[in-house]
Amino acid sequence: MLEETEKIYYYDVIIVGGGPAGCSAALALKSTGLKVAILDKSEFPREKVCGELMQSNVIKTLLKMSPEIGTAFNQFEKKTQIKSTKLHYNGKSLVFKYKHESYTCRRIYFDDFLIQYVKKSTKTEFYLNKQVEKITIKDSTALISIKNSNTVYNTKIVIGADGANSVVAKYLAGKQMDRKHYFGSVRAFYKNIEGVNSDTVEIFFHKKHKVNYVWLFPLYNNYANVGFGMLSSKISKQKINIKNTFYDIINSSPVLSSRFQTAIQEGSLDGFGVPLASKVGKIHGNNFMLIGDAASLSNPISGTGIMNAVLSGKLAGEQVIKCFNENKFDDNFMSQYYQNLDKAILKQIKKSFFAQQILSRIPFILDIAFALLSIKWVHRKIEKRL
Numbered sequence: 001m002l003e004e005t006e007k008i009y010y011y012d013v014i015i016v017g018g019g020p021a022g023c024s025a026a027l028a029l030k031s032t033g034l035k036v037a038i039l040d041k042s043e044f045p046r047e048k049v050c051g052e053l054m055q056s057n058v059i060k061t062l063l064k065m066s067p068e069i070g071t072a073f074n075q076f077e078k079k080t081q082i083k084s085t086k087l088h089y090n091g092k093s094l095v096f097k098y099k100h101e102s103y104t105c106r107r108i109y110f111d112d113f114l115i116q117y118v119k120k121s122t123k124t125e126f127y128l129n130k131q132v133e134k135i136t137i138k139d140s141t142a143l144i145s146i147k148n149s150n151t152v153y154n155t156k157i158v159i160g161a162d163g164a165n166s167v168v169a170k171y172l173a174g175k176q177m178d179r180k181h182y183f184g185s186v187r188a189f190y191k192n193i194e195g196v197n198s199d200t201v202e203i204f205f206h207k208k209h210k211v212n213y214v215w216l217f218p219l220y221n222n223y224a225n226v227g228f229g230m231l232s233s234k235i236s237k238q239k240i241n242i243k244n245t246f247y248d249i250i251n252s253s254p255v256l257s258s259r260f261q262t263a264i265q266e267g268s269l270d271g272f273g274v275p276l277a278s279k280v281g282k283i284h285g286n287n288f289m290l291i292g293d294a295a296s297l298s299n300p301i302s303g304t305g306i307m308n309a310v311l312s313g314k315l316a317g318e319q320v321i322k323c324f325n326e327n328k329f330d331d332n333f334m335s336q337y338y339q340n341l342d343k344a345i346l347k348q349i350k351k352s353f354f355a356q357q358i359l360s361r362i363p364f365i366l367d368i369a370f371a372l373l374s375i376k377w378v379h380r381k382i383e384k385r386l
C-alpha cells in the first residue's frame with residue numbers, strides 16, 4: 001500500500017544494507033559528526049546464507065575502528081573459536097594450526113550482534129524493513145526511493161552495501177551478473193555428524209564433481225554448516241542441479257558418507273550467489289561507492305567475503321571523511337577509494353587468482369598440491385600465515 005503524503009529525509013551519508021559491510025562503514029564514520037543512516041530491507045535478526053567462517057582479519061579490522069568491540073565480542077556467546085583447518089583429499093588429511101584468532105558464527109547471530117553494536121556505539125539512524133527500489137543522482141544528490149512507500153531519502157553520498165543483488169550497483173554502476181565471476185553456493189545446517197572437532201574447520205576436495213571444495217564448519221551448540229560453491233557459468237553450461245549435487249557428494253564420498261550416517265539436517269538446504277573479485281567493475285562514481293558483495297569482493301579462490309566486506313566498509317568510511325573535508329564528491333575524487341582497496345586486497349587477489357587459473361590446468365594438480373603441502377617446510381610456511 002502506498003503512503004499518502006511524500007516524506008523527504010536528508011542525510012550526509014546513507015548506507016544501503018546493514019550486513020558486515022554496511023555496519024563497518026557506519027563504524028568508520030562514528031566520530032565524524034556526519035548525519036548517517038542505514039537502510040535495510042530486513043528486520044534483524046535475519047538469516048544470510050553463508051558458510052559462516054570469519055577469518056582473523058574480520059575481528060582485527062573491526063577492532064581498529066572500534067577497540068571497545070573487543071569486550072562486546074568476548075562476551076558474545078554464540079561464536080566458536082577456530083584453531084585449525086583440516087584438509088581432506090583422496091583418503092589423506094592434513095591439519096594446519098592457526099596463529100591468529102578466527103571464528104565461526106551463525107550469521108543470524110553475528111549480523112545482529114554487529115547491528116546492535118553499531119546502534120549502541122554510534123549515532124547512526126536505522127530504517128529497517130525498507131527495501132530500496134531505485135536510486136538516481138540529481139544535482140550532486142542521491143535520491144533513494146523505497147518499495148511501497150512515498151518516502152524519499154536524499155544524501156550527498158550513498159554507500160551500496162546491499163549484497164550480491166545490489167540495487168545500488170544496478171542503478172549507479174550499471175552492474176550485471178557475470179556468471180564467469182560468480183559462484184552458485186548452497187549450505188545446510190546439521191547436527192550429529194560423526195567426528196566433528198569443535199575448533200577445526202574441515203575442507204574436502206572431491207575429484208568426481210570437480211567442485212572447488214566442500215566445507216564442514218563447526219558452529220555453536222554442536223551444529224555444523226556444510227556446503228559448497230561452483231562457478232555459475234559451469235552450473236548453467238552443464239545444467240547442474242547444485243542441490244542434488246550436494247546430496248550426491250555427501251552420499252558418494254567415502255569419507256563424508258560414513259560420517260553422515262547419523263547426521264540430522266536441520267532446516268532446508270539454501271542457496272545464494274557469491275560475486276567474485278576476479279572481476280571488479282565500476283565501484284565508485286559521482287556521489288557513490290560500493291562495498292562488500294555489492295562491489296563483488298568475495299575471494300575467487302575461497303569464496304569468502306566477510307573479511308573484504310568489513311575492510312571495504314572501513315576504506316569507504318575513510319573516503320567519506322576525505323570527501324566532506326575537501327567538499328569533493330565526484331567520481332575522480334572517489335577513485336581514491338578504489339586505489340586504497342586495490343593496494344589492500346585486489347592486487348593480491350588478482351595475483352593468486354591468476355596463479356590458480358594456470359595451476360588448475362595442470363593434470364593431477366590436487367595430487368601434486370597435497371604432496372607439496374605434506375612437506376614440513378611448506379606446511380610450516382603456510383601455518384605462519386594463518
Ligand SMILES: Cc1cc2nc3c(=O)[nH]c(=O)nc-3n(C[C@H](O)[C@H](O)[C@H](O)COP(=O)(O)OP(=O)(O)OC[C@H]3O[C@@H](n4cnc5c(N)ncnc54)[C@H](O)[C@@H]3O)c2cc1C
Binds near residue numbers: 016306
Ligand atoms: C553459501 C555461501 C557461503 C559463504 N561462506 C562464507 C564464509 O564461510 N566466510 C566468508 O567470509 N564469506 C562467505 N560467503 C560470502 C559472504 O556471505 C558475503 O561475502 C558477505 O555476507 C558480504 O557481506 P555484505 O555486508 O557485503 O552483504 P550481505 O551480508 O549480503 O548484507 C547485505 C544487506 O543488504 C540488505 N539489502 C539487500 N538488498 C537490499 C535493498 N534493495 N534495500 C535495502 N537493503 C537491502 C540485506 O537485507 C542485507 O542485510 C559465503 C556466501 C555464500 C552465498
